[in-house]
Amino acid sequence: MDDSVKGNNNMSSRIRVGIINYLNVLPFLYGLKKSPVMDMAELVETYPSELAQMLLDDRVDIGIVPVAILPEMKNYHIISDFCIGCDGPVASVCLFSQAPLEEIETVWLDYQSRTSVALAQILLEDYWKIKPVLRDAGGEEFRRRIKDNTAGLVIGDRALEQRAQSAYMYDLGAAWKDYTGSGFVFAAWVANKELPREFTVMFNDALASGLQQIDEVVRENPYPLFDLDSYYRNNVSYVFDDRKKAGMEMFLSRLNKMKTIAESA
16 A cells, blocks of 8 residues: 555555445445455445545545535545436436425425535526425434425435335436536545555446446345336446536536525525
């Protein structure tokens, strides 16, 4: 391992890699666990917003974190050619309700992802042009409040479950694509310090290997609520390409304007 990393007292002997406990990360996890890069790594598992805070607090060295935290980081490195993104309907980040969009009065915002919450706020204001009351959801019970004119932003595996329970569903990935014409990045592999090149190359290769073995990932993770093969191939878009980079910059610019307006209010 690089001497500069060995000498950094903030790092353990292994590089702390934060992952999220969602189905969309399983292809990455499959590749990582079968790669020799694990000899250098320690996996830390949690949900997106908590992982974001762990990266900010230097409790992990790298993580698949919501891109909404990038403006908060003094020093960051996007180290991979891959991300959690979409270029159209994503299926697992949706606004759910029992009433049509124009009748929604309140929206509970999922506590598990900063990026999805910010995206929902942007789309509600700029694209759907409605102004419901927004409430921070403090726990799992908020899904029971999706009724009448109260909607909920639900993300991840729970969104795949919610699809069978709500009368109306508004996919944020599809809405962003229709609004901007660009792809979207929910989370990227971000490090809070410079990491050894040997590690980053092996890490990126491991992620690529996992994405090349979708059949095996699906076979090992039976999931009756949604077609995972279709989810991995048609909904989640993993390559961090120019369309997604452009969409990410557009999102971060709009996020900065929201922050400026809030601070001046």
